[in-house]
Amino acid sequence: xxxxxxxxxxxxxxxxxxxxxxxxxxxxxxxxxxxxxxxxxxxxxxxxxxxxxxxxxxxxxxxxxxxxxxxxxxxxxxxxxxxxxxxxxxxxxxxxxxxxxxxxxxxxxxxxxxxxxxxxxxxxxxxxxxxxxxxxxxxxxxxxxxxxxxxxxxx
Amino acid sequence: xxxxxxxxxxxxxxxxxxxxxxxxxxxxxxxxxxxxxxxxxxxxxxxxxxxxxxxxxxxxxxxxxxxxxxxxxxxxxxxxxxxxxxxxxxxxxxxxxxxxxxxxxxxxxxxxxxxxxxxxxxxxxxxxxxxxxxxxxxxxxxxxxxxxxxxxxxxxxxxxxxxxxxxxxxxxxxxxxxxxxxxxxxxxxxxxxxxxxxxxxxxxxxxxxxxxxxxxxxxxxxxxxxxxxxxxxxxxxxxxxxxxxxxxxxxxxxxxxxxxxxxxxxxxxxxxxxxxxxxxxxxxxxxxxxxxxxxxxxxxxxxxxxxxxxxxxxxxxxxxxxxxxxxxxxxxxxxxxxxxxxxxxxxxxxxxxxxxxxxxxxxxxxxxxxxxxxxxxxxxxxxxxxxxxxxxxxxxxxxxxxxxxxxxxxxxxxxxxxxxxxxxxxxx
Numbered sequence: 001x002x003x004x005x006x007x008x009x010x011x012x013x014x015x016x017x018x019x020x021x022x023x024x025x026x027x028x029x030x031x032x033x034x035x036x037x038x039x040x041x042x043x044x045x046x047x048x049x050x051x052x053x054x055x056x057x058x059x060x061x062x063x064x065x066x067x068x069x070x071x072x073x074x075x076x077x078x079x080x081x082x083x084x085x086x087x088x089x090x091x092x093x094x095x096x097x098x099x100x101x102x103x104x105x106x107x108x109x110x111x112x113x114x115x116x117x118x119x120x121x122x123x124x125x126x127x128x129x130x131x132x133x134x135x136x137x138x139x140x141x142x143x144x145x146x147x148x149x150x151x152x153x154x155x
Numbered sequence: 156x157x158x159x160x161x162x163x164x165x166x167x168x169x170x171x172x173x174x175x176x177x178x179x180x181x182x183x184x185x186x187x188x189x190x191x192x193x194x195x196x197x198x199x200x201x202x203x204x205x206x207x208x209x210x211x212x213x214x215x216x217x218x219x220x221x222x223x224x225x226x227x228x229x230x231x232x233x234x235x236x237x238x239x240x241x242x243x244x245x246x247x248x249x250x251x252x253x254x255x256x257x258x259x260x261x262x263x264x265x266x267x268x269x270x271x272x273x274x275x276x277x278x279x280x281x282x283x284x285x286x287x288x289x290x291x292x293x294x295x296x297x298x299x300x301x302x303x304x305x306x307x308x309x310x311x312x313x314x315x316x317x318x319x320x321x322x323x324x325x326x327x328x329x330x331x332x333x334x335x336x337x338x339x340x341x342x343x344x345x346x347x348x349x350x351x352x353x354x355x356x357x358x359x360x361x362x363x364x365x366x367x368x369x370x371x372x373x374x375x376x377x378x379x380x381x382x383x384x385x386x387x388x389x390x391x392x393x394x395x396x397x398x399x400x401x402x403x404x405x406x407x408x409x410x411x412x413x414x415x416x417x418x419x420x421x422x423x424x425x426x427x428x429x430x431x432x433x434x435x436x437x438x439x440x441x442x443x444x445x446x447x448x449x450x451x452x453x454x455x456x457x458x459x460x461x462x463x464x465x466x467x468x469x470x471x472x473x474x475x476x477x478x479x480x481x482x483x484x485x486x487x488x489x490x491x492x493x494x495x496x497x498x499x500x501x502x503x504x505x506x507x508x509x510x511x512x513x514x515x516x517x518x519x520x521x522x523x524x525x526x527x528x529x530x531x532x533x534x535x536x537x538x539x540x541x542x543x544x545x546x547x548x549x550x551x552x553x554x555x556x557x558x559x560x561x562x563x564x565x566x567x568x569x570x571x572x573x574x575x576x577x578x579x580x581x582x583x
């Protein structure tokens with residue numbers, strides 16, 4: 001029977017999250033706070049909302065609970081968890097970045113940075129310009145044809 | 156006919172009205188867009204991120220995409236100058252020559268480097284398979300001098316098939332280097348070289364150095380964990396005593412023909428090498444151009460740590476090579492992964508199974524470029540019988556492994572007895 005120590009995290013909305021110490025020390029910021037003895041009552045995280053903090057805790061828990069082995073199943077499971085984790089809307093993704101940047105969780109940071117880089121790689125400025133140009137051409141074609149018609153009818 | 160014209164006229168009026176409504180809507184939308192940021196524009200989110208976040212994201216894009224962000228807006232003009240990871244490879248040079256018709260690629264890279272403000276942690280220059288560029292090797296000297304002032308930690312210089320480049324002395328003053336990979340260079344440290352105190356991995360391909368120099372370098376890199384002497388410029392250029400100076404080595408890769416030994420190489424050479432490296436976990440040996448002989452004095456060395464062994468370009472029809480494989484499997488008890496990649500000479504030798512069957516701890520075995528010979532079947536048979544913990548066997552045939560022969564081979568292998576109840580055999 002082991003008694004694992006728990007840490008209280010108090011966030012921006014005043015909500016408290018109680019997590020096991022093994023999960024709480026995943027973010028390096030919190031690990032340093034615990035080492036420096038600032039975690040006696042609860043750790044304040046004033047710039048993180050409940051929604052984001054619960055997502056971060058979920059990710060840390062999953063990575064702590066998965067055994068660090070070379071088992072292909074465990075690795076594949078973790079990979080699909082990470083893949084689903086970053087399928088959020090852009091607003092959530094960027095709020096996550098700010099929170100994880102503050103908390104300093106290396107693995108999660110790398111995951112989110114890579115996701116955003118992949119999103120940017122998908123949209124080059126040329127492709128967007130191309131889309132705009134094609135739409136503009138279609139519009140001017142219709143106007144041109146209509147003007148010609150009216151001219152021929154002398155209206 | 157008149158009815159049709161009237162019909163077309165009506166449609167055009169309808170279209171015009173819709174188009175005018177659309178432009179009216181877009182005109183009003185454009186007006187409001189300038190007043191407040193649209194929640195659909197991704198750039199607005201990224202622009203408000205702290206600098207270190209933006210730099211981390213740009214680092215993960217190809218260099219040309221990252222530099223292109225300078226045209227997005229005034230605030231983005233110089234965000235790319237904080238890039239800390241730069242990679243110039245075949246794709247980069249190809250795009251430069253194709254789109255810009257740029258001949259002076261060296262000038263482009265030099266101009267780009269001058270703009271970089273912060274620390275450069277990673278720099279990759281890969282000219283492998285790059286053709287038709289205006290290449291001047293003095294550029295490389297200038298770049299290395301620049302990088303030595305920028306706390307470079309990860310450096311890759313692949314000169315490809317161009318004339319080998321002599322590494323400038325500035326390279327040896329990059330004391331923060333953790334990873335160094337060189338290809339087709341001359342690596343001659345000056346007498347004042349104090350070593351790379353933080354170096355963790357060193358990879359040298361087609362690199363020339365003077366006799367005894369590698370040992371000196373390795374002594375001065377105390378933290379070295381990975382050493383890859385993939386193929387040196389000339390055979391018999393490295394002594395065993397030089398390699399074993401890196402006591403902390405965990406991964407080692409070398410060609411046996413590069414070893415300069417007094418006697419002909421045998422399996423005891425391999426045991427000696429592993430014996431002097433107590434922390435070694437992964438070993439990769441290339442048997443190309445190697446003349447093996449019968450195992451010499453069989454000294455027992457503690458080899459508890461070796462977990463992964465790769466034997467490449469090994470000729471299983473050669474008696475000495477085959478017996479070397481069996482000895483190695485028997486004498487590395489903690490080996491978990493074995494990868495064998497074979498080549499084929501047309502020698503007719505009678506396949507013989509060893510007399511002793513010792514239990515191994517193997518979990519995964521991979522065979523590459525198999526031909527379907529009896530020798531190969533015997534080896535697989537031996538492994539299946541001696542490995543009660545085996546989980547997976549992967550068999551990949553060579554190009555000459557015709558489909559009919561492959562089927563016959565697969566049938567033979569699948570009938571073999573397996574000591575492990577969970578072993579899976581996968582033909583790819």
